[in-house]
Amino acid sequence: MSGEVVNAAVQVELGNRSYPILIGQRLLASPSSYGFLGSRPRRIVTDNHVAPLYLARLGAALGVTPEAVPAPATVLPAGEASKQMDTVAHLLDELMAARFPRDGVLVALGGGVVGDITGFVAAIYQRGIHFVQVPTTLLAQVDSSVGGKTGVNHRLGKNMIGAFHQPDAVIADTDTLSTLPPREFAAGMAEVVKYGLLGDAAFLAWLEQHAARLKTLDAGPLADAIRRCCEMKAAVVARDEREAGQRALLNLGHTFAHAIETWSGYGAWLHGEAVAVGLCMAADLSARMGWIDGAEVARVQGLLTLLDLPTRPPEGMRPADFHALMAHDKKVRSGRLRLILLRAIGRAVVTEDFDRAALGATLESFCANRVAAT
Numbered sequence: 001m002s003g004e005v006v007n008a009a010v011q012v013e014l015g016n017r018s019y020p021i022l023i024g025q026r027l028l029a030s031p032s033s034y035g036f037l038g039s040r041p042r043r044i045v046t047d048n049h050v051a052p053l054y055l056a057r058l059g060a061a062l063g064v065t066p067e068a069v070p071a072p073a074t075v076l077p078a079g080e081a082s083k084q085m086d087t088v089a090h091l092l093d094e095l096m097a098a099r100f101p102r103d104g105v106l107v108a109l110g111g112g113v114v115g116d117i118t119g120f121v122a123a124i125y126q127r128g129i130h131f132v133q134v135p136t137t138l139l140a141q142v143d144s145s146v147g148g149k150t151g152v153n154h155r156l157g158k159n160m161i162g163a164f165h166q167p168d169a170v171i172a173d174t175d176t177l178s179t180l181p182p183r184e185f186a187a188g189m190a191e192v193v194k195y196g197l198l199g200d201a202a203f204l205a206w207l208e209q210h211a212a213r214l215k216t217l218d219a220g221p222l223a224d225a226i227r228r229c230c231e232m233k234a235a236v237v238a239r240d241e242r243e244a245g246q247r248a249l250l251n252l253g254h255t256f257a258h259a260i261e262t263w264s265g266y267g268a269w270l271h272g273e274a275v276a277v278g279l280c281m282a283a284d285l286s287a288r289m290g291w292i293d294g295a296e297v298a299r300v301q302g303l304l305t306l307l308d309l310p311t312r313p314p315e316g317m318r319p320a321d322f323h324a325l326m327a328h329d330k331k332v333r334s335g336r337l338r339l340i341l342l343r344a345i346g347r348a349v350v351t352e353d354f355d356r357a358a359l360g361a362t363l364e365s366f367c368a369n370r371v372a373a374t
Contacts, residue, residue, distance in 0.1 A: 004030040007223040010230040013238040021170040028173040029057040045118040046109040047078040080266035105130040111137035112144035119150030123165035136176040138188025142229035147237040157328040158258035186308040187272025201346025252340040253278030259325035276309035286342040288358035319363035
């Protein structure tokens with residue numbers, strides 16, 4: 001008897017590439033969570049922080065223990081610094097040396113970095129093989145593991161090399177969040193807040209009411225928050241899988257955030273920390289455009305502060321740094337920068353028709369009140 005508890009199941013509807021997101025407790029170590037894999041060969045990719053915690057349990061559930069398979073897993077160095085082409089080459093070398101077959105399945109065990117790298121390798125190895133996401137961080141469970149965006153960073157920009165490649169399933173075991181450092185959990189909450197801001201004002205109000213319980217990892221509210229984020233992302237991905245339009249809304253705050261991550265060196269700031277600052281900057285610019293008011297900007301900043309997240313960019317970053325790095329953003333079209341801004345709390349828009357002077361004022365204001373990385 002597995003003892004697993006599935007609190008929610010969300011379906012990503014993509015025709016014959018549709019897949020489930022299972023959210024609940026005791027899912028990771030349950031063989032029944034992976035029954036859909038049948039007898040396909042499988043290999044785990046994880047990192048050296050997650051491996052001591054969960055690799056043996058997942059390997060037993062998948063039947064890929066060292067006794068059963070000579071090389072059942074690849075363990076990468078943890079952190080954003082691994083999200084580069086050298087790591088991709090290393091993984092491809094291992095798959096080639098093991099003669100990993102085209103019908104094999106890669107299983108990503110870890111946070112967003114592991115998931116992005118594994119998905120990208122799965123997309124390009126033998127022109128595409130199957131993979132499964134087993135996210136162990138809040139940020140990965142609510143965002144990066146869902147939707148098929150995979151890839152690595154370049155020294156000039158975040159996530160500039162990659163592919164769209166959907167997983168076969170996402171297994172989000174909420175028990176894994178109990179081993180997250182508080183800073184990592186807080187970083188994940190930035191992405192949760194993002195969903196309320198971009199498309200569900202009622203959810204944002206719910207987050208404000210339940211913030212204290214979420215910070216204590218209360219299982220009920222936590223599963224509810226993860227489910228709502230996954231529902232929203234699944235709906236957007238089903239309508240716009242390859243970010244031709246509406247899916248760009250999911251990048252609210254990310255143009256500013258990616259500039260922070262690139263400037264500070266990948267890993268100095270966690271992705272969610274940079275997103276938190278980006279959400280504040282997007283809200284500020286939206287207010288300067290006359291779309292929301294100052295009280296709503298303060299509301300955004302207050303919630304992020306309550307969740308132990310930064311609201312100002314790193315010490316030493318200048319408006320010129322933002323301008324230079326934002327010019328490399330993937331949302332630039334024909335040389336014109338597009339931003340995701342707030343027409344209202346719960347209603348985001350993608351626009352290139354923003355006031356450049358207002359953007360400059362936002363950058364000047366935020367860079368005049370800087371903080372060091374936490």
